[in-house]
Amino acid sequence: MDDHLDDYMNAVARTMALPLEDAWRPAVRANLEVALRLARLVDDFPLPDDLASAAVYST
Template sequence: MADQLDDYVNAAARALELPLDDAWRPAVRANLEVALRLAKLVDDFPLPDDAASAAIYSA
């Protein structure tokens, strides 16, 4: 998965035309790894089929 994350970071930077200094790549990758772990927690959380969506709140 390590190579896939590096490939994704490179592809995203190219697609966004975002210059990415090599010194920042480890930090970008680390943040992506954290975001993916958090997303997996949300995705893996079991919800019953009849769960209702939350109301929309505004301040």
């Protein structure tokens, strides 16, 4: 997993022309790990097949 995150960080930094200093890498990796863990929770949440999206959103 670490190799994939390193590859991802390098690719995104290169694509966006962002500097990615070595000192920042642990914090960026930690943030990505948390984001991936949260995304997995959402992705794994079971939803019924007949669920329809809301037609109107309001606050």
